[in-house]
Amino acid sequence: MTTSTTDSSTPAPGAAASTDERIAVVNPATGLQIGSAPVFDAAAVAELAARGRAAQPGWEAMGFDGRALVLRRMQQWMSDHADELLEILQAETGRVFEDSVLELAYPLTALGHWARNAEKYLRPQKAAASSPFVLSRRLRSYYRPYGLVGIIAPWNFPITIGFGDSIPALAAGNAVILKPSEITPLSIEVIRRGLEECGMPEGVFQIATGAGATGAAVVDVVDMVMFTGSTATGRKVGAQAAQRLIPASLELGGKDPMIVLADANLERAANLAVFGATVNSGQVCLSTERFYVEEAVYDEFVSRVVAKVSALRQGVPVAPGSVDVGAIITADQLEVIDAQVRDAVAKGARVLVGGQPVRGVTGRFYEPTVLVDVDHTMACMTDETFGPLLPIMKVADADEAVRLANDTRYGLAATIVTRDRARGAELAGRIDAGTVSVNDMLTHCFALGLPMGGVKTSGIGTRHGAAGIRKFCATKAVLVAPSFPNADIHFYPANEKVSPLLLAAVTGLYGTASRVARATPRALATARRLRRELGR
Structure with missing residues (x-):
């Protein structure tokens, strides 16, 4: 290059x-x-x-x-x-x-x-x-x-x-x-x-x-x-x-969660997590920025993620396939990422991989970082990161995971990983986000037939679809009426015989049985005709 x-x-x-x-x-x-x-x-x-x-x-x-x-x-x-x-x-x-x-x-x-x-x-x-x-x-x-x-x-x-x-x-x-x-x-x-x-x-x-x-x-x-x-x-x-x-x-903005259930394919879940958090160095609106893992599989999931993140290659992309994670585009963003890591550590989180800017280089890089012992008092779990951080939190069950996933001012995207696709779809319906993926992430970008947008402070309006x-x-709404008859029933001048029929016809169309019973036979006939024409 x-x-x-x-x-x-x-x-x-x-x-x-x-x-x-x-x-x-x-x-x-x-x-x-x-x-x-x-x-x-x-x-x-x-x-x-x-x-x-x-x-x-x-x-x-x-x-x-x-x-x-x-x-x-x-x-x-x-x-x-x-x-x-x-x-x-x-x-x-x-x-x-x-x-x-x-x-x-x-x-x-x-x-x-x-x-x-x-x-x-x-x-x-x-x-x-x-x-x-x-x-x-x-x-x-x-x-x-x-x-x-x-x-x-x-x-x-x-x-x-x-x-x-x-x-x-x-x-x-x-x-x-x-x-x-x-x-x-x-x-x-x-x-x-x-x-x-x-x-x-x-x-x-x-x-x-x-x-x-x-x-x-x-x-x-x-x-x-x-x-x-x-x-x-x-x-x-x-x-x-x-x-x-x-x-x-x-x-x-977004603060997209991933929920990993106990029945998940953990190898796929770990690969989704690492890719979703580090693609484009985490600088993606649909990046996965916080992880909630059921207790039964928490340790194994963390172990797999740590191994995969430790193996990532980072540096100047001199050729295809030469590195996995590139630079942080702005100096301000580099500081945001580092500040979140320092805040988390100060509040009791542990860094298992990474945790600092890459030193001794002319470019801007931040090490892909895995954090554990995190909670919602920490900025890394509540504020948008836009960097290669993976803060992982243990949860008791899916209900707790959903509650924590929704505990945010953002609502852009979310991911649920489970072998039970029906359960995944049901949980997706409970997530406050504009787009939710089950066993996938980021591919919403290519589902151009589906709307893609956010709720809460993640935006107004959607991309894609109609x-x-x-x-x-x-x-623009256009109504075209026929040129005949010369006048409709409600046109002026008012007529003392026609006006009561107008009221009776309208109330006969929409009103109660007692009101209809008081209508004149002519008004009832008019109402029945209107019902047929309106398909009621």
């Missing part, structure tokens, strides 16, 4: 030049600068918005088939340019080759999924008549793209999340301004180039690089915003969107 310095994320042709300031991009595994990106101020973002709004009607007019053709071309383009994308992804994230391959797998899947299903999810929906006042009317709801969508992406998965969230927005017919993290802004510029080479009109997909002020400027000019990141920042984005009365979809693309659209 090369780490040559490049100036990337330059403004697209015709875009604002932004400020003269540039962001240095550093490989967290080596400490070397690998490139830079411009800083877009509010004026530059406003210019991107104007270009996006000008380009969007033509993109929408291409229809689902025309947009799907571009997305399928991009699927092929990304496959053909995988080596280039992997090189820059590894350089700006410091992650291992295999984790970077998984990052490419998601958009390659998503491009095909939304190309196939966008029209199905967004076709007009029929509605049945639910009142006598809408009989003989044609009732339809329609989905129209908002127009200009803002995507604000985090640093841990610049393509999977940044571009991945853009795909359904684009498939629906929107233009997109993507604000990548200032930490990892380089790879998404390759994506922008690829989209234009695949036939996407200029201005439909644009990038605004910069820090928090740039993100705020994006929220100020778009019609809808999709944000992924911390709960604290998500609150600010949501508040800003609320001030503008624009919709916001927020995927925020809701995952409809959120990028405004819903």
